[in-house]
Amino acid sequence: MLPNTGRLAGCTVFITGASRGIGKAIALKAAKDGANIVIAAKTAQPHPKLLGTIYTAAEEIEAVGGKALPCIVDVRDEQQISDAVQKAVKKFGGIDILVNNASAISLTNTLDTPTKRVDLMMNVNTRGTYLTSKACIPYLKKSKVAHILNISPPLNLNPVWFKEHCAYTIAKYGMSMYVLGMAEEFKGEIAVNALWPKTAIHTAATEMLGGPGIESQCRKVDIIADAAYSIFQKPKSFTGNFVIDENILKAEGIQNFDIYAIKPGAVPEFKEEKPQPQPKPRSGAVEKTFRIVKDSLSDDIVKATQAIYLFELSGEDGGTWFLDLKSKGGNVGYGEPSDQADVVMSMSTDDFVKMFSGKLKPTMAFMSGKLKIKGNMALAIKLEKLMNQMNARL
Numbered sequence: 001m002l003p004n005t006g007r008l009a010g011c012t013v014f015i016t017g018a019s020r021g022i023g024k025a026i027a028l029k030a031a032k033d034g035a036n037i038v039i040a041a042k043t044a045q046p047h048p049k050l051l052g053t054i055y056t057a058a059e060e061i062e063a064v065g066g067k068a069l070p071c072i073v074d075v076r077d078e079q080q081i082s083d084a085v086q087k088a089v090k091k092f093g094g095i096d097i098l099v100n101n102a103s104a105i106s107l108t109n110t111l112d113t114p115t116k117r118v119d120l121m122m123n124v125n126t127r128g129t130y131l132t133s134k135a136c137i138p139y140l141k142k143s144k145v146a147h148i149l150n151i152s153p154p155l156n157l158n159p160v161w162f163k164e165h166c167a168y169t170i171a172k173y174g175m176s177m178y179v180l181g182m183a184e185e186f187k188g189e190i191a192v193n194a195l196w197p198k199t200a201i202h203t204a205a206t207e208m209l210g211g212p213g214i215e216s217q218c219r220k221v222d223i224i225a226d227a228a229y230s231i232f233q234k235p236k237s238f239t240g241n242f243v244i245d246e247n248i249l250k251a252e253g254i255q256n257f258d259i260y261a262i263k264p265g266a267v268p269e270f271k272e273e274k275p276q277p278q279p280k281p282r283s284g285a286v287e288k289t290f291r292i293v294k295d296s297l298s299d300d301i302v303k304a305t306q307a308i309y310l311f312e313l314s315g316e317d318g319g320t321w322f323l324d325l326k327s328k329g330g331n332v333g334y335g336e337p338s339d340q341a342d343v344v345m346s347m348s349t350d351d352f353v354k355m356f357s358g359k360l361k362p363t364m365a366f367m368s369g370k371l372k373i374k375g376n377m378a379l380a381i382k383l384e385k386l387m388n389q390m391n392a393r394l
């Protein structure tokens with residue numbers, strides 16, 4: 001872990017979405033230096049599925065040595081942002097660092113993303129980041145520290161990052177484009193950078209998206225907090241950068257990244273899709289997998305699922321396979337199903353076997369580009385429950 005230096009003592013850090021997850025982790029790291037933390041987030045009352053409120057986060061921040069100002073802020077509401085900024089300036093005398101962390105996510109394709117969800121992602125991710133930055137900039141310009149940090153990805157126009165969740169990628173890239181523009185606009189006055197993880201990060205939101213067990217393939221939020229802390233130590237001339245957490249920490253001298261892993265040695269990286277030869281799977285592994293799946297089918301599973309899945313598998317023992325969970329008793333086989341498939345999944349045979357045996361989570365496979373999904377995303381998620389039942393037998 002990156003040690004604290006105390007250099008943020010007395011600095012005021014305004015963080016959106018700081019009631020839990022990455023935002024709270026960054027807040028706690030800065031608080032250990034004695035920083036003032038403005039917790040700008042929506043959750044004032046406990047959420048039924050997501051732990052933490054602005055008030056519980058404030059208690060944690062003060063417990064480690066920081067000062068906290070919890071503010072109810074929906075970044076879609078310009079007035080709420082303005083009110084929180086004014087409260088921060090009145091209480092702490094200014095703003096030194098802004099972290100645009102609040103974000104909405106939907107990893108769905110164009111036809112499966114409701115307009116309401118598109119509007120949410122654009123308004124929270126893209127518009128919210130702009131409004132919060134605009135409100136804080138007059139005070140950041142007066143600071144000797146003066147950093148804006150957007151939790152957003154490097155700008156990469158490879159279609160692989162768009163094809164499965166176009167609206168989400170565009171909404172996050174909007175945050176990244178502000179880095180390009182504002183870094184140039186406020187050069188010499190405010191450092192503006194982006195930070196993104198090399199691997200998945202375990203948060204309550206990740207748990208909801210990926211389900212139980214996803215944490216074993218993730219890193220702790222501490223790695224993002226340490227990377228953000230490293231950026232905050234940099235001068236204003238360090239600006240316009242798209243920082244990957246692991247890379248900046250390597251530059252800080254961190255060599256053992258297992259300290260950040262939930263399950264050391266089991267964290268896959270997000271990699272850009274490149275044509276590579278697939279490793280040879282075990283002989284007949286796909287056929288064996290489908291045989292075990294078929295033996296495990298029941299009328300109850302069919303009744304609960306009601307979907308037909310088509311698998312387009314590349315590599316040895318691949319081809320087109322189907323899993324029919326609509327017909328009585330269910331069925332599996334090689335080739336096309338008798339009725340139209342509800343979900344089409346494309347991947348390598350090796351990844352298919354890993355997925356059904358529990359060694360590769362479907363959510364992680366999808367997010368990293370190893371799994372392509374067409375059709376009904378809700379039915380695709382249902383299949384994961386069946387996979388969990390298969391794990392013990394594969």
